[in-house]
Amino acid sequence: MSECICDIERPRQASEKVKQLMSVEDAKSALADMARILVGRQQVLLAHCQGRILARDLYAAQTVPPHDNSAMDGYGLSLEDLPENRVLSVAQRVPAGVFPAAHEKRTAVRIFTGAPIPAGVDTVIPQEQVNLLADGRIELQVVPKLGQNIRRAGEDIQAGTLLLAAGTRLEAAEIGLLASQGIPKVETFVPLRVAVVTTGDELAKPGQPLGPGQIYDINSFALRGALERLGCQVTQIGLVADTLSATREALAQAAESHDLVITTGGVSVGDEDHVRAAVEVLGSLHLWGIAIKPGKPFAFGRIGQTPFLGLPGNPAAALVTFEVLAADFVRQLMGGRNRQVQPLHVPAGFSRARTNPRQEYLRVVLRNGEGSLKADLAGSQSSGVLSVASRADGYLIIPPHQPITEGLDYGFVHRDQFYY
C-alpha cells in the first residue's frame, strides 16, 4: 500500500521509463477514437428516466409558458389608465387556471401568481404595495413600472426550437423540460451492461471474515457506484484468483454477456498480474501504461469484440483512472457525449519543489482564502489511500515535471464534473 515513489528516488531510470508511457491527453483521444455506441434504444416513462441518455434530438411542441402570466399575487392594471390618486376599483378576480375576461379601463384585476394576464393589463403590482380601502377599492402605495411582474409567453421555451439534443443525460432539470411538453415517454439509450471483474488472492468479500494477509475488496464496490452514477447496469464478477487460467476464464465469460469489461488489479508487472496476458490471448491490448499519477498501469483493449479497460488495483488509482480516463469513454459507449471535462481556475494553496514525470491528479480540498478559492492537499497522496480521495473536493492537475508554486493556477476538476 505504499505510494509509488520510484520515480522520485531514482529519477534517471524513472524518466527513461516514463518516455514509454502515453500522455493523459493521448490516452483520452485514443479512447475517444475507439468509442462507438454499443447499446440499443428504448422508450422510457418520464417517471423512470433519471440518469438515462436521450437517444434523439427533441424539439419543443409547446411554448412555455403558453400565455403571459402574473409573477406575483397582486393586482393587474393598465398603467396609462392609472388616476392621479392611484385608487382603482377591482373589476374581476383571476386565479391560476382560468381564462380571464378582457380588462375594463380604469379598473384593477385581482390576480394570482401564474394566472393568465387579461387582454389590456400591462402591469402587475404585488399586494404588499396596495392599501385595501373600506369601500373595496385599492390604493397603490407606489407607481409601478410598466410591464413589471408579467412573465411573457415563450420566455422559457419557444415551440419549434431544440429542447434537448441527443446524447443529453436526463437529470432533474432535463426531466422537468420534458414534462413541460406534456410528453409521457421519451426515447433513451438502453443502459450499458458493464462487468467489473476483480482479481486478487488477497481479497475477501464483505460479510466474510478476513483470512491471514487478506483485505476487503474495495474497488468493485467503488466502481459499481461510479458506473451506476453514469447510468450503467453493473455486474460484479469475482473474486478471481491470481492465475492466468482463472483470469482468462472470467474475462471470456464477462465479455460474452456484457458491453464492456472493466478489471481492477493484476494489471502491473508482477508475477501475479495476469490481466494483460489474458487479454492478449483473448483479444488485443491497445494501450498499457499512461503518464498519470496515480494509475500508471491503466490498460485498454478488446476481449473478442468487447472493449476492455484495466484499472490498477490501488483504490485511489482505480478511482482516479476511472474518472479521468474511463468515464467519458463509458458515457460514449451508451450514447452520451464526450464531455472533455475542462479544468476550473483554482490556484494552489501550497508550494512543492518536487516534480513528477507523470501528470499528477492531486486529491485536494477547496478553502476560501483571501477572497478567492485555494486548493490544499487533502492528505496523503498514496494511491492506496482512499480516505483522502473521499474527503477531497476534486483534483489539482499538475503537468509532468512541474513544481508547484502557491498562488499559481494549474487547473482543478471537481469530482462531480466527471459524472454529469
Ligand SMILES: Nc1nc2c(c(=O)[nH]1)N[C@H]1C(S)=C(S)[C@@H](COP(=O)(O)OP(=O)(O)OC[C@H]3O[C@@H](n4cnc5c(N)ncnc54)[C@H](O)[C@@H]3O)O[C@H]1N2
Ligand atoms: N515493480 C513494479 N511494481 C509496481 C509498479 C511498477 O511499475 N513496477 N507499479 C505500481 C503501481 S504505480 C501501481 S498503481 C500498482 C498497480 O498494480 P496492479 O494494478 O497490478 O494491482 P495489484 O498489484 O493487483 O494491487 C495493487 C494494490 O491494490 C490492492 N488491491 C487490488 N485490488 C483491490 C481491490 N479490489 N480492493 C482493494 N484493494 C485492492 C492490492 O492489494 C495491492 O495493495 O502496482 C505497483 N507495483
Ligand code: MOO
Ligand atoms: O500507485 Mo500507481 O501511482 O497508482 O500509478
